Amino acid sequence: MGFFVRIEDNQVDVDYDITPLGMLNNAHVWNEIYKQNIIHSDLNYKAVAIYCFLISLEMYLKAYLIFLDKNFSKQKKLKNLGHNFILIFKKIKKRAPRDFANQIESTLNKYNLLINDFSLLRYPKRGDKINIHEEIFSGNHQIYSIFNLIEKEIKKSKNR
Numbered sequence: 001m002g003f004f005v006r007i008e009d010n011q012v013d014v015d016y017d018i019t020p021l022g023m024l025n026n027a028h029v030w031n032e033i034y035k036q037n038i039i040h041s042d043l044n045y046k047a048v049a050i051y052c053f054l055i056s057l058e059m060y061l062k063a064y065l066i067f068l069d070k071n072f073s074k075q076k077k078l079k080n081l082g083h084n085f086i087l088i089f090k091k092i093k094k095r096a097p098r099d100f101a102n103q104i105e106s107t108l109n110k111y112n113l114l115i116n117d118f119s120l121l122r123y124p125k126r127g128d129k130i131n132i133h134e135e136i137f138s139g140n141h142q143i144y145s146i147f148n149l150i151e152k153e154i155k156k157s158k159n160r
Contacts, residue, residue, distance in 0.1 A: 018075055020067040020154045027059035031147070038139035049139075050132055054083075054118050057143065061088045061104075064150045067157065068095040083119050100149065107146050111136055 030052045037049035062081070065088060066072045072081075072091070081088050089108060093101045108114045111133040120128040135141035 017073045018066060018078060019073065020063040023059050023063035023066060024151060024154060027056045027063060027147075030056035030059065035139070038137075046137065050136065053136060056147075057113070058083055058085065058088070058118075060147050060150050061085065061092065063154060064096070065092050067150075067154050068092065085118060086114050089114060100153075103149070104146055107143060111141065111143060113143075 034049045034053040034056060037045040037052065040046065040049075062072070062078055065081075066078070069091070072078050081091065085108065089105065092104065096104070105114070112131050113133075115131075118130065120130055133141070136143070
């Protein structure tokens with residue numbers, strides 16, 4: 001990672017480069033927490049698991065976006081996307097090969113991941129509702145196929 005520091009109006013402004021592999025490593029950690037907690041029947045564990053899964057998915061998508069467009073390797077530019085899967089996916093769709101983008105879109109749509117506002121999970125208010133697909137809630141879903149494709153694409157380019 002590289003750092004860029006700018007001092008403006010007596011404030012230190014730090015921006016740094018994020019690599020696709022660095023983002024994948026973080027995604028793995030969150031995904032492991034998901035796997036360890038989704039197996040419990042207690043809803044408190046499942047809530048933690050779902051939260052971790054969504055962070056992991058966000059990181060996989062952002063890793064792929066950085067891979068496709070190095071302009072997103074700047075922390076600030078990536079942060080501007082927020083936790084908005086729709087916005088992140090739109091950026092991917094503009095840059096990714098059509099077949100791959102269609103596969104990602106189809107899978108995300110199957111699990112309602114392009115219609116929910118997942119910032120509610122991070123910053124909930126009383127009465128907020130999020131629709132989590134039962135396969136994600138059970139831990140038995142096909143989103144790992146997207147994770148595997150993204151990881152394979154990123155690691156393949158690293159070895160070139």
